[in-house]
Amino acid sequence: MRRYSALIVDDERLARNRVRRLLSLDCDIDIVGECANGEEAVAALKENAAQIVFLDVQMPGIDGFGVLEAVDRDRLPVVVFVTAYDAYALKAFEARAFDYLLKPFDRKRFTEVLRRAKAHVAMLEGATVNLRIVELLESLDTRKTDHARIAIRTGGHVVLVKTDSIDWVEAADNYVCLHCGPETHVVRETMNSFEHRLDQNRFLRIHRSAIVNLERIKEMQPWFRGDYQVVLQDGTKLTLSRSYRERLKNVLLRPF
Incomplete structure (x- = not known):
């Protein structure tokens, strides 16, 4: 009792x-x-x-x-x-x-x-x-060089998400939405904070409200007023703003 x-x-x-x-x-x-x-x-x-x-x-x-x-x-x-x-x-x-x-x-x-x-x-x-569990798991994650998993709090639970399952990350006010195939995890955290928890060699900010897994990118398409659309392997289309275009270009090592 x-x-x-x-x-x-x-x-x-x-x-x-x-x-x-x-x-x-x-x-x-x-x-x-x-x-x-x-x-x-x-x-x-x-x-x-x-x-x-x-x-x-x-x-x-x-x-x-x-x-x-x-x-x-x-x-x-x-x-x-x-x-x-x-x-x-x-x-x-x-x-x-x-x-x-x-x-x-x-x-x-x-x-x-x-x-x-x-x-x-x-x-x-x-x-x-829950907060202490997350902090512990995050401290363990930071000791790993491969950033294989990331600890998040969602729906009152602590969940370990494999980073290679994340297709892209979307900002929604003080929350971020992790799009992982058919699943979406909503986490109370700012985009800037969450970005620093990801492997910078595998994930890249392409818009103030979007981070993409580089391995999920299928192609780029010219869109509107100098912006491009990033098309993912599942057909999702995300806006690549001009301020982030050069960074993505350097990462992919090809002009577009």
């Missing part, structure tokens, strides 16, 4: 007791501490790895917003602000709070917020694991 750690921060004892009672009804939750003021909260967040914190806004000394400002963003858990004043709602979300509990709240509202907070923790940790 997955466990989640929670920290309670509130200067009112009765308020802390209520949150503790509601948390104790969830068998997935481990309460790792309670703090009666902002100073204690800052120290607790710097020392332990609570995944969810229920944080009162109005406290003497350092208030809830001050607590968040005092803790490195990399160490911030999922934050649920708890307060009796709805005027703080907008500021809470601007401070990167995950959710907002307005006193007095009932068990149903608390349970729903806790459910969503746990799901968010699981999602963030899953994303972190």
Whole structure:
């Protein structure tokens, strides 16, 4: 069973007791501490790895917003602000709070917020694991001189794609589409970043939105206003812009 750690921060004892009672009804939750003021909260967040914190806004000394400002963003858990004043709602979300509990709240509202907070923790940790896997695989790839495979994240999964299966790469805003025969992989990455991950001896940028596998090129056709069309072996036609034409010409070692 997955466990989640929670920290309670509130200067009112009765308020802390209520949150503790509601948390104790969830068998997935481990309460790792309670703090009666902002100073204690800052120290607790710097020392332990609570995944969810229920944080009162109005406290003497350092208030809830001050607590968040005092803790490195990399160490911030999922934050649920708890307060009796709805005027703080907008500021809470601007401070990167995950959710907002307005006193007095009932068990149903608390349970729903806790459910969503746990799901968010699981999602963030899953994303972190995937990112670390990608970084590891990429570091392994960079040690290979043949660039045989490339690690990508797509659809929530880490996929190893053989570079020789890539026909061409297409830019789409902050994404790139890897066209591999009948398959297309969509990756959240800029074209410039992805270009540097490819073997420059096998792949060439022919347009600001297209990179082509040189082995897939079948022919060149004059097109429009000095541009050419690059025709791939599967019949796909891509635009070769004038700014990239000389580079391709030098690579292919033939005038056109």
